[in-house]
Amino acid sequence: MTKRTFRTLLMSAGLVGGIFAGSATAVLAADKTIKIGALFPMSGPGSYFGAQDKQGVELALEQLNKAGVNGFKFEVKYEDSACGPLPATQAVKRLLDQFKPDVVIGEECSDATLAVMPIMEQAKVPLLNAGSSAIKITDPGNPWTFRIMPNEVMQGVDIATKAYKQLNARTAVLLHENTNAGIGNANVFAETFTKLGGKILADIGFGRDVNDFTSIATRVASLGKIDVIPTYTLEGQGLKITQALAQAGVVKGGGGQAIQLGTIWLPFGFEQKAGKAAVGYIRIVQFDPTDQRDVVRKFIEAFKAKYNQDPTHLNAHAYDQVMLIADVVRRGAKDAQSIRVGLAATKNFSGVTGSVEFDKTNQNTKMDTIHYMETQPDLSWKAVK
Amino acid sequence: MVSAILSSRRFWLIMAAIVIGLLPMIFSDSYWRTNLIVCAINVLLAVGLDFVLGYAGQLNLGQSAFYGIGAYVSTLMIMKLGMPFWLAFACGVLVAGLAGMLLSIFAVRLRGHYLAIASLGFAVITYQILLNWISLTQGPLGIYAIPPPPPLRIPGLPVIEFNNLANLFYLTAGFALLTYILLDQLVRSPIGETLTAIREDEISAASLGINCQKWKVLAFAISSAVAGAGGCFYAGFVGTLVPDAFFITESFTILAMVIVGGMGTLIGPVLGAILLTVLPELLRGIGDLRLIVYGVLVTLVVLFMPGGIVQAGQRIAARLRQRAGAGDTVSRT
Incomplete structure (x- = not known):
């Protein structure tokens, strides 16, 4: 065997070993273990969801596994579901076949969540979702899918009412990506705002492939007096829109009058990236870092100690997903079926993001997971009560 | 005797059928x-593209559009008109083929980069239509709960249900094998020789009396119809349709399968499609590094195997034969 052939063989063996080493974690699982499959986007435009979700999950695991819950430890296996129906289908099947989870958390994008729901139902494993807002996920309801986050109708009605009654907005321009969740959220806002007496001046949708928002900002600037601009996009496009609107002098951050309204889709740190253009931006977050509840203070402290950074709402909602599962285990659940029953019976679970109680469709009915934050001139947040 | 069997096409096709049966x-x-089902669908897309790219020499970057057209047409026929699956399948394939024909009627006047841009433009337009014609396609709201192909009832045999993944794989892979055999026959017929002549030198081909435009239109139509068939299977398999599944990046993924496998050989795109489907899944074990390793490996293949896996395999085989020959000579002297 020549040196070269030997080297090639060695490299191939290393690569194959590396590939299979990762899958070996599933084999190490102990008997008294609750296995949690984590279906997060870790590649593509929604990858920031996955990275931050993972931090929240890891912190929860570290805390729970110190003493265990009812004699159970928790083990998590992550799969990249890439925010798309086909990759999510492949990822969830890998989880179900190879890891055999008792419960799965994720996905973040509605299209991917909707694609995996029938697979979870067939496998009879509960899916606990925190980040997808499309109404179809819990309407008419699926016995195996639970959602912590307020759906698009709950969010849309709340934000439109707040805009009309508290911010005294009478005119609005809707900006949204052309996705299930983007269109759904925008439609609910428009319906509620119009019913209250407000006027929608324009409803502008765009694909995720749009990179330059100058023409859209110019069009918005030509629409006259605008009070609010509800915007439904992921971070990348959100930044470009906010900066383009500021450059066009439409929003407060650019010296204009309009207030941009946003959703939980944007991660923390958005303001720092957008700079002064984000001043005056009001958005929903699922986590209020100024909240004085003990559970929140302890979470922030532990998160800072572990990661040396402030937690985001994505960290918080992933943390809450695992903590809710732990709560169900504390109440006696030990497998997929009993976790499903336990989740459905949840009453007033108090998490970092707010409280959780599911209705018949497995939608969380508690609205205290919605927090409004306004960006200040120094780019810090002020809670809008 | 053994080498005669090994070089027989029929032997390899029977082997392929046995492998499909065993997988x-x-x-x-x-x-x-x-x-496995994703592999079979990708094989269809790759061999379809290879027919127009590898044999007719037309750089078509619109394959994602024909894939999407097949998926949406068949699904809408089933869900809106209540059409039986196989009729809807035929419509999907036909409409995708006609769309390819329509594009090629204008595009065959173009060559090289210009054709690539024109076909890419077609893919962008198709994506925008799928995304924005909400009243028809549901756009980004998506179409959900698309049923798999209906059960097959053959007298005297148990009912074959296609909600069973093994059966669905047999159906998809069987169709892919059939397509491969048909395309293989086609490329070895005078039609294939004509297309190769056009690819090598269009002016010389025309001087021999070949109507190049007509043959290129035919190649486009066949290629896009095959991609349309892939789309029909995709819809019934995933059960969910959103336009993002047919974004232009999908065209580049299919192109990568053809290039990595080996353009202008039908077996090359089959290998490329299998490799590029299976590799990212195998690499899931290494977590966050997965896509980096995948990208590096694909780059290495393209850098060190410019003719694709097939050509690299042929070179290695030739070298081994050469060495064996040299060994024989040494032992004789």
């Missing part, structure tokens, strides 16, 4: 069976 038995979990 769901070897991979019994639903995850790997899912990947």
Whole structure:
């Protein structure tokens, strides 16, 4: 065997070993273990969801596994579901076949969540979702899918009412990506705002492939007096829109009058990236870092100690997903079926993001997971009560 | 005798059929069976593209559009008109083929980069239509709960259900094998020789009396019809349709399968499609590094195997034969 052939063989063996080493974690699982499959986007435009979700999950695991819950430890296996129906289908099947989870958390994008729901139902494993807002996920309801986050109708009605009654907005321009969740959220806002007496001046949708928002900002600037601009996009496009609107002098951050309204889709740190253009931006977050509840203070402290950074709402909602599962285990659940029953019976679970109680469709009915934050001139947040 | 068997096409096709038959038995979990179906669909897309690119020499970057057209047409026929699956399938394939024909009627006047841009433009337009014609396609709201192909009832045999992943794989892979055989016959017929002549030198081909435009239109139509068939299977398999599944990046993925496997050889794109489908799944074990390793490996293949896996295999085989020949000579002297 020549040196070269030997080297090639060695490299191939290393690569194959590396590939299979990762899958070996599933084999190490102990008997008294609750296995949690984590279906997060870790590649593509929604990858920031996955990275931050993972931090929240890891912190929860570290805390729970110190003493265990009812004699159970928790083990998590992550799969990249890439925010798309086909990759999510492949990822969830890998989880179900190879890891055999008792419960799965994720996905973040509605299209991917909707694609995996029938697979979870067939496998009879509960899916606990925190980040997808499309109404179809819990309407008419699926016995195996639970959602912590307020759906698009709950969010849309709340934000439109707040805009009309508290911010005294009478005119609005809707900006949204052309996705299930983007269109759904925008439609609910428009319906509620119009019913209250407000006027929608324009409803502008765009694909995720749009990179330059100058023409859209110019069009918005030509629409006259605008009070609010509800915007439904992921971070990348959100930044470009906010900066383009500021450059066009439409929003407060650019010296204009309009207030941009946003959703939980944007991660923390958005303001720092957008700079002064984000001043005056009001958005929903699922986590209020100024909240004085003990559970929140302890979470922030532990998160800072572990990661040396402030937690985001994505960290918080992933943390809450695992903590809710732990709560169900504390109440006696030990497998997929009993976790499903336990989740459905949840009453007033108090998490970092707010409280959780599911209705018949497995939608969380508690609205205290919605927090409004306004960006200040120094780019810090002020809670809008 | 052995070398005669090994060089026989029929032998390899029978072997392929046996492998297809065995694969769901070897991979019994639903995850790997899912990947097998994705492989079969990708094989269809890759051999379809190779027919127009590798044989007719037309750089078509619109394959994602024909894939999407097949998926949406068949699904809408089933869900809105209540059409039976196989009729809807035929419509999907036909409409995708006609769309390819329509594009090529204008595009065959173009060559090289210009044709690539024109076909890419077609893919962008198709994506925008799928996305924005909400009253018809549901756009980004998506179409959900698309049923799999209906059960097959053959008298005297148990009913074959296609909600069973193994059966769905047999159907998809069987169709892919059939397509491969048909395309293989086609490229070895005078039609294939004509297309190759056009690819090598269009002016010389025209001087021999070949109507190049007509043949290029035919190649486009066949290629896009095959991609349309892939789309029909995709819809019934995933059960969910959103336009993002047919974004232009999908065209580049299919192109990568053809290039990595080996353009202008039908077996090359089959290998490329299998490799580029299975590799990212195998690499899931290494977590966050997965896509980096995948990218590096694909780059290495393109850098060190410019003719694709097939050409690299042929070179290695030739070198081994050469060495064996040299060994014989040494032992004789």
